[in-house]
Every structure is written in structure tokens, then in C-alpha cells.
Amino acid sequence: MIEPLALPVSDSDVRDLALLLLDAIDSGASLGFLDSTTLESAEAWWRDRISKADARAIFLVARDENGIAGTVQILPAGMPNQRHRADIAKLLIHRRARRQGLGSMPMLEIERRAQAAGFTLLTLDTKRGDGAESLYRRGGWTEVGVIPAYALDPDGTPCDTVVFYKALPRL
Numbered sequence: 001m002i003e004p005l006a007l008p009v010s011d012s013d014v015r016d017l018a019l020l021l022l023d024a025i026d027s028g029a030s031l032g033f034l035d036s037t038t039l040e041s042a043e044a045w046w047r048d049r050i051s052k053a054d055a056r057a058i059f060l061v062a063r064d065e066n067g068i069a070g071t072v073q074i075l076p077a078g079m080p081n082q083r084h085r086a087d088i089a090k091l092l093i094h095r096r097a098r099r100q101g102l103g104s105m106p107m108l109e110i111e112r113r114a115q116a117a118g119f120t121l122l123t124l125d126t127k128r129g130d131g132a133e134s135l136y137r138r139g140g141w142t143e144v145g146v147i148p149a150y151a152l153d154p155d156g157t158p159c160d161t162v163v164f165y166k167a168l169p170r171l
């Protein structure tokens, strides 16, 4: 089931989200973190991200019998001339639940909610060559281009980033 993260966020949800982030880092995903990330710092990052989020931000979670198995978020653009735009960030599916269609479902749901909230342009970026790149292409996202050596993998290796956008019809 995919649902909005209940706020104020509970300690157990923060723990699950931190474990999900660590699992993704451990899988080699380029998410802004290095493999030295600890559970404590991952929890602190989630608390900070959620507490400082724009009022129009949306955090979705997918749960299974072991807790939060997936998540994705809408981060509205901050500037007054981009009220129609939001970034999609931190699409994470735990390795225990991958390749079952779970990654596509939160994306469909977050796009639906973004459109309902009045956003008409979504942007995101992802590591070139990762499974997420295929997922976004299959989901109808348009590639803007590739930025070489944009970020580092968790082990410190430089990796390229693909920038995508999706225009949403105004409801």
C-alpha cells in the first residue's frame, strides 16, 4: 500500500526510512551519500529533510510486513517564479522488494498527486546506467542530457548523472 508518510513522523518510521536509505547506499546507489553513512546520520538526515520541507512537499511510503519498503518525495521548487515546478527525489525501494513493480507504483502515485496539487513540471536526476534510468524512461520521462562526473558513488567513484523532466497537463 502506498500512502503519505504520517506527520509528525514517528521514531519507528524514521528508523525504517534510515534503514531503507542505508540499504540503497549499500546497493551502490548514488543518492548524495558515501558508504561511511551511519544509521544515526541517516536518521538525522531524514528528520532534517522532513522537518524543513516546504509546506507543499509530499512524502510517500510503501509498507510491507517488515515496515517501510519504499519511498519517494515531491520537493517543490523554492523560488517564486517556479511555483509550478517540483523535484522528485529519493525514490528508494528496499532490495527485499525490488523488481516486483514497486518502484513504478510510487512514481505513478507521486505524479498523480503532483498533478492534483497543481504542479505542471517535474524534474529529477539519476545516475547514468542505473535501473532507475530505465524506470524513468519507461515512465515517459524526457531526458535533458547527461552531466559527466556529476557525483560520486558511495565508494567514491565518479558517476554521470542523467537529468529528466516530465510536463504534466494542468487539471
Ligand SMILES: CC(C)(COP(=O)(O)OP(=O)(O)OC[C@H]1O[C@@H](n2cnc3c(N)ncnc32)[C@H](O)[C@@H]1OP(=O)(O)O)[C@@H](O)C(=O)NCCC(=O)NCCS
Pocket (backbone or CB within 6 Å): 024, 027, 029, 030, 090, 091, 092, 093, 094, 097, 098, 099, 100, 101, 102, 103, 104, 105, 125, 126, 127, 130, 131, 132, 134, 135, 136, 138
Ligand atoms: C530504482 C529502483 C527504485 C527500482 O525499484 P523496483 O521496485 O525494482 O522497480 P520496478 O520493479 O518497478 O521496475 C520497473 C522497471 O524499471 C526498470 N528497472 C528497475 N530496476 C532495474 C535494474 N536493476 N536494471 C535494469 N532495469 C531496471 C525495468 O525496466 C523495470 O521493469 P521490468 O522489471 O519489467 O524489467 C530501485 O532499484 C532502487 O531503490 N534503487 C536504489 C535507489 C535509486 O537508485 N533510486 C533512484 C534515485 S534517482
